[in-house]
Amino acid sequence: MSGALELQNVTKVYKSGSTEFVALHPTTLTIAGGELVAIMGPSGSGKSTLLTIAGGLETPTSGTILVNGVDTSAMSRDQRATFRRRNVGYVFQDLNLLTALTAEENVSMPLELDGVSARNARELARAALERVGMISKAKSFPDDLSGGERQRTAIARAIVESPSSGSTSSPRVPRLLLADEPTGALDSVNGDVIMRILSEACRRGAAVVIVTHDAHLAAWADRIVFLRDGRIVDATSPPSSPDDSPLVAASPGLN
């Protein structure tokens, strides 16, 4: 089965002098378009490493990463940056919103960097803000927004659609959305709002991966993958198959 995101025997080893630290043992994981997966694990279990490697922000020590079937591990740094901008939405833990820009400008900027006309980019940004219920705050600056509103702006930036490139009208490939603790320190009601938005992005075909230690958030996922000491050790059964097959058959690092 091919997925929106496929990690094949991906590892990450950090070296410092003669000592090595294995952040990720060989890990294999496939996530389909329309699927919401939560990765849970204690601090230092490798969950953020997994996410940054999946998003192409870090390179793996070995292994292959396919995003919508395209091998990103073989790309040059520049190729990967372009590919990431067009195919991967990333919600950072600290949001990374630019305080000098309005919500709308924060969302449209990546598109403009990618060569989309300013007018076109604004339109797409407003559509994304509409979907996260932020259209009335489009002209506000991040400092004038509440925590939940800033979070939703960051998600709008991650889910903003780029116009189909070139003249060929290719079918809409599922986008990959990656989020590290996407609700930050929000209360549970606002957390639900964020998870509802991510579920909605899923329903529209995106593959969504969130990293969290919060059970309340993880419970929104179709599948929860448990990471420990750089290995996938367990996973919940998908809702469609109620049979008892709790372990991910995919990873060689099983207990």
Next chain:
Amino acid sequence: MTIPHALLALLAAEPKIGLRLKEEFETRTGSVWPLNVGQVYATLQRLERDGHVSSPGTQAASSSQKLYALTPAGRTELLAWFHTPPDSTSPPRDEVVIKVMVALTVADIDVFEIIQTHRRRVLEAMQLFSRMKRDNDKDLALALVADAELFRLEASVRWLDSCDARLRSGERLVATPSFHDAPSFSSPVPPPKQQAQVRART
């Protein structure tokens, strides 16, 4: 305890028949607490006996469906119930806690595997309630009841996490001294002071 008062609350606005009380109870609790109609009628009979409800007649002249109304005594009882704290002095028995605590005392048992099994099972239960919320975003009653279950289950996951972390950091149960550690009469020298014995496994 709860059902009689829930029925009194549903009668606060106007007199109703038993079947309607059953339906309203289920709707207002997000359909997660099904109530059988026999239970409703038995409860109404008791409430009537205690003077908390009265029956002013039937729903229509031609109908045999008895209407029930809240009495002033019933209203006083309901208000008192709203303000009475639940009994929190005897905590409910948590089976997950018991299983892990007992597992810690058994050699050859991988406690971490037991912890992970329960963590996964509890999260699977949480997924069901989250899906209920996701698929019924206009149903406030269901969201409130689902949240109550989610927070209860989340507490269980948090307990498992802290239990896991404590055991991994090397904290151990202090076991009672075993038979073999007891001072022996034939011992020529007094035995050293009892050491805390390690029973949990890493």
